[in-house]
Amino acid sequence: METEQVFKAVADHHRRQLLDSLAQANGQTLTKLCASMPMSRIGVMKHLDILEQAGLITTRKVGREKLHFLDPTPLQNVDSWLSGYRQLWNERMDRLEDLINRTQASEQAKEQKDAKA
Amino acid sequence: METEQVFKAVADHHRRQLLDSLAQANGQTLTKLCASMPMSRIGVMKHLDILEQAGLITTRKVGREKLHFLDPTPLQNVDSWLSGYRQLWNERMDRLEDLINRTQASEQAKEQKDAKA
DNA sequence: TTGACAAGTAACCATTTAGTTACGTATAAT
DNA sequence: ATTATACGTAACTAAATGGTTACTTGTCAA
Numbered sequence: 001m002e003t004e005q006v007f008k009a010v011a012d013h014h015r016r017q018l019l020d021s022l023a024q025a026n027g028q029t030l031t032k033l034c035a036s037m038p039m040s041r042i043g044v045m046k047h048l049d050i051l052e053q054a055g056l057i058t059t060r061k062v063g064r065e066k067l068h069f070l071d072p073t074p075l076q077n078v079d080s081w082l083s084g085y086r087q088l089w090n091e092r093m094d095r096l097e098d099l100i101n102r103t104q105a106s107e108q109a110k111e112q113k114d115a116k117a
Numbered sequence: 118m119e120t121e122q123v124f125k126a127v128a129d130h131h132r133r134q135l136l137d138s139l140a141q142a143n144g145q146t147l148t149k150l151c152a153s154m155p156m157s158r159i160g161v162m163k164h165l166d167i168l169e170q171a172g173l174i175t176t177r178k179v180g181r182e183k184l185h186f187l188d189p190t191p192l193q194n195v196d197s198w199l200s201g202y203r204q205l206w207n208e209r210m211d212r213l214e215d216l217i218n219r220t221q222a223s224e225q226a227k228e229q230k231d232a233k234a
Numbered sequence: 235t236t237g238a239c240a241a242g243t244a245a246c247c248a249t250t251t252a253g254t255t256a257c258g259t260a261t262a263a264t
Numbered sequence: 265a266t267t268a269t270a271c272g273t274a275a276c277t278a279a280a281t282g283g284t285t286a287c288t289t290g291t292c293a294a
């Protein structure tokens with residue numbers, strides 16, 4: 001039930017950008033975060049709210065400013081869903097490599113045959 | 118630019134469910150996929166369209182039915198974005214373990230002191 | 235060849251999303 | 265004490281999302 005929130009939160013590239021920004025400089029204030037965003041302060045606030053609801057950031061108010069801190073742990077939900085598919089695309093990659101190898105082998109055989117003729 | 122589509126596609130749990138279903142039995146027909154979905158056939162079709170746009174499934178029409186095949190490779194975009202954060206939560210985990218160890222150590226010290234007294 | 239089955243298209247609807255402007259409140263600085 | 269700064273709330277909008285029903289088209293089977 002919370003997993004869905006995390007997926008949704010992370011589905012928007014503006015929100016990913018906010019997380020990335022915090023990953024580089026944690027504890028940024030709202031106006032600082034706004035600086036790199038192509039929208040109004042209120043727009044950014046709403047995105048931050050969604051990230052907080054998903055548990056991806058925590059906040060602390062100090063004086064008149066609000067600090068934002070990254071918490072990457074809920075991303076483990078995404079990661080664990082993904083892990084099943086990592087296996088799949090590795091298998092695909094293996095089959096592809098295999099195909100390439102066999103193709104090369106048959107081409108080499110053809111070259112040798114051509115050289116002989 | 119395509120990455121966003123993949124994130125969006127995967128953000129919906131019904132669509133993840135469809136992918137999971139194909140991961141278990143690849144090449145399913147539309148009506149087969151509908152069976153496990155709590156919505157009309159048209160609803161499922163729309164979800165499948167979105168998955169196809171994101172490159173997560175491919176389709177082949179044979180006779181009067183349409184077969185659906187999983188292609189997990191676009192999920193690598195999600196995975197590679199995530200990889201930066203895996204590092205972060207591992208560091209967090211390390212710090213937590215460290216804290217636990219130190220707490221246990223100090224408790225043991227206290228126990229020994231109590232035993233002596 | 236007629237009927238059943240699988241899929242596609244069109245039009246519609248309710249809700250959510252992603253943003254805005256305008257105004258209000260609390261804290262810091264002059 | 266006043267002003268500027270940082271944030272919050274409310275109300276509104278346009279567009280996207282997630283779903284529906286009704287009808288059509290194509291294909292297999294009796």
